[in-house]
Amino acid sequence: MFDFFRNNIKFLMAVLMLLIIPAFVLVGVEGYGTLGDDPNAVARVGGTDITRNQWEERHRNQIDQLLARTPGLQRAQLDTEASRFATLERMIDEQLILLAAQEGRFLVTDQQLAATLAQDPTIAQLRLPDGTLDLERYRQLLAGQGLTPEQFEESVRADLIRRQLIEGLAVTALAPPKLAEQALQPFLQRREIQFTVFRPDAFRAGIAISEADLKAFYEQNPNLFQSAEQVDVEYLVLDLQAVAQRITVSEADLRAHYEKTRVQLAAKEERRASHILLTLEPGASPEQQAQVRARAEELLAQLRQNPARFAELAQAHSQDPGSAARGGDLGFFARGAMVPPFEQAVFALQRGAISDLVQSDFGFHIIQLVEVRQPPAEPFEAVRERLAAELRQQQAQLRFAEAAESFSNLVYEQADSLAPAAQALGLTVRRAQAVVRSGGTQPAGLAPALSNERLLEALFASDSLALKRNTEAIEVSAGQQLVSARVLAHRPAQLQPLDAVRPQAREQLLQRRSLEASRTEGQARLADWRQNPDAAQGRLSPAVALSRTEPQGAPQEVLRAVLSAAAPAADAPSWVGVDMGPDGYAVIRINRVLEREAPDAVRAGLERNQLAQLWAQAETQAYLRLLRARFEVEILQPRPAADAAAAS
Template sequence: MFDFFRNNIKFLMGFLMLLIIPAFVLFGVEGYSNLREGRDVVAKVGRIEITRQEWDFAHRQEVDRLVASMPGIDRSLLDNEASRFDTLERLINERLLALASAEGLYLTTDQRLARELTQDPSIAALRRPDGSLDVDRYQQLLRAQGMTAEMFEANVRADLARRQVIDGLTQSAFLTPAVADQALRAFFERREVQVAHFRPQDFRAAIEVSDADLQAFYEQNPQLFQSPEQVDVEYLVLDLDAVSARIQLSESDLRAYHEQNIANLALQEQRRARHILLTVEPGADAETKAAVRREAQALLAELRAHPDRFAELARTRSQDPGSAAQGGDLDFFARGAMVKPFEDVVFALERHAISDVVETEFGFHIIQVTDIRRPQPESFEAARPRLERELRQQQAQRRFAEAAEDFSNLVYEQADTFVPAAEALGLTIRRANGVLRTGPLDAGRDAALANQRVLQAVFSPESLRQKRNTEAVEIGANRLVSARVLEHRPAHLQPFEDVKAEVRERLVQQRALEAARQQARDQLVAWQAGAQPRLQAPRIVSRIDDQGLPGPALGAALSVPAGPSTAAWTSADLGAEGVMVIRVNRVLERETPDPVRASLERNQLAQLWGQAEAQAYIQSLRARFKVQVLAKRGEAS
């Protein structure tokens, strides 16, 4: 029964997971409603507002999910401005799809909801041996998420309704074989090309510039030679490590925690059992139940005489459709997974022992324990480092809220110094010089100063003018920062003599690039007119294999009109790397794929087409519902 649910779990399409519907089912759109106390609105979808609190909450949940799925990953890699704006885009798309589903009157039937819930692995794990849901554990799981069953199921219904909107596009995409084959031929087309690369460095030696040229370039491009605005700051960071460092643990605390760990290990014991179930219909009379019990007693007597036949008899006599085919095997399970009378017997039996007849609400069972897993507890001395670390972390979690309040009050009340806050909370005052609006010059410095909300507070007009402590800024889970400007250096044009070498380098590079581009234009005209070209060796390129050709050059080579035997000329500007002149010698058609591969390619193209239509539909919804993104880049963190 359990294997059936485990082996039939469906996963959402990757496109919907990553771009359209994030995995927030346990919280849902309605689950964010209790976070709307603040009115810091970061986006509007029609009349629906998305607040910064909702945004922060959604992003924390997304980062937590990714961290849980990729143990060991650096959390800071996931918690940056780009990823935060990706989360905001997903929230906007959710709201758009919710509006579209309501407008289209998309409904979710009770049967569809039940089917979706049975495919959720966290709910499938709550199944009893007969396949019915353990309602008490189900409600306990939801209470841990701050939800009732009604709230959760309403969120799932809403999610399914939103999914119907997109599924109608992605799953109905259709391309005729002729259109698909034409597109695939173009995509897999190969071309034989030869190139000549005109690089700026090849022209630098011939560039001569005078002091007058340098002075003129300096005066015409002052923005290139600005010394950026900078501040020197001192700052404080309050995090769990800082709170943990001040916690004193007694010997009695550690020993009590060790005993608690041993008790928890006992609860983690798992047992593997098999059973034979003879069912009794609900409401059956006493005579019917007695008859089934007699049948179970006869079967037990047979098993006592021939215990090696347990699996054989379970296959032929057990009425549990989920385990009979496996010889009655229920695999390993811990306490709480089975109904209490069944569980009590299983955890009282020795390995290989066979129980008496056990009555539960499902009928009469005969049970055999086939294996036992008991976690082995560590001795106190061996476990001490781990216990101390865990207990210190737990207490730090509990005390952080109080420490955070003290931190916020102290940096506000003593706004011209960090000394009182540092002394009261055992923190170290840190210093950073030359911090820009984009972050510290030293990339290896504490990431606290790379946080955009901290930088926004530091560079606020009030902070620059008064040089007082900023408010406590939350930059992540259990992490607060306050900073104070010590010295402010506005942006200013650097003296010509100080940057003369940089002026020369920029001007020489600019003129060398201009010379390379002019030479490329002249050569292209000459070669098109019939002059003998000087080109690199031929290479076969395609969208699958670029053979080292830069992206702009590959795009130019594949887009210029050419035939199987007709050469074509084109060029590609490579920016600071100069210009590449390209001759396409011939076009090579791809080999005809076998029918199976051709069918797979058409299906993949149809899926991509459906995804493109879905994205276009989302864009049309954004226009129709007048989406406004009010958060600015640089303010996301």
């Protein structure tokens, strides 16, 4: 229902920014600093450099994540000058938010950091039976991503600090009703239109193409008729799965791993508990805490005398709205699901036992352990193959990380051949012919690694073509596959003879002229009908009402043109023409502007919620503009031409 918020977010954000920014510019601001002279820096924020390597790695990782989630995308679609610059802008914003949070003395304690890490399902799997973290496996997990525990934890801490500040802005973002209506009104306006489309196909039959026309078109557009530039290459692949297949697992290792998994399975036991909670307000004074503790101790004393009253007292006194009505029952949960003090108490209890008072950030708890449920262990023989695969994978990850470093060094240090790296690591050099640039049609059967956009870019780089040296080691799949390649032969793109491309040339010229004819006819009818609206009688579609919320299937370019055109006068329609690219030319008559239909209560509430989210985003953008002025920000990378034009 509310796709219009997403499709038109740029427009709505512009409206909101006009409403919000004046509230921020009352704060004093400083000017931008002068450009630095560090050749490796692409931006400087408050004296901290963002280096080219950091920028490129961040952009590459973002593209890899997008490609992994959406296989149909091509790297060339994502790796544009504009998207690269957008990545840099995001990195600048993140650093600005961190600086502002540090200035405001935002802190993340070690306990908060530990609680956040404990909620990560991958890290949760590394817990030992006593609830502590298996530090060796933790280091191995991070090493596979090129991180140390200190680096990873510092990045999580910084992210939590930034999140505190941004969430604070979101909580305080309020859209006053009048301003909200001003922002929504342009979106919810409806216009009644009639239209016709002059399509290129309608003009094809009337277009004649002579030999002279064809030859002239061929000569004027040589780039359309070039053969694809090609290279023959040799390449070397280091693959995690191939490493794993060469690993032999001993019976003793399998048995030891089985015992370890049994222990880990025991650590996954679930416990069912009930509790009585007496809450403490944040910042409660010592006197207030003492009063709440005294009430909790009275309840505990009653339970010591008669444990069977637990559900009764929980219903009567617990201040946990989620469980009080159920007699304090919290259901089953595993380690990592509750705050640490509560969890430690639950997993230290015997079935049926009642804890002493447990204090957490929520208040004082009295806990009763109701039931223990533990997953059954499978027999060794039933899980032998799975355990062997797990062990091979674990060992392969370690060996792959070591081999990856050697692979990268060898292809770089002995750049005139892949043979030394292949011999040192027991790999096979393979060959491929007629490989073309990214976006072209590759030969059938080409190895998937050679279709990687980064590798193709490296192969067709000028130094690779001229010197025929190894490319750098390129990560095709994060932590799983590296590839390096070298050009053996290069065949530049060449203009193909006219006779070889005659059918394609004729079709392209016919399409171009058909499109020009449709555009010419559409523009002529538009000019005529503006002067003589009656001449359009019978040529236009039935009337239909369009809005951003109900586009009626209209393309975005048509919708934008209709809603941005001048409103019709009371006694005369307004007209607009829309170039629809290869689909032709549309002529649209705007009959009248229609009042917005009053929304029902549910829809109005959804609209307000959507707008509140966008209002928070707009306030965040306004705040970031303020920060760019408060802290010295230097962007040392030229803005892409299209962005620069839009910004001017």
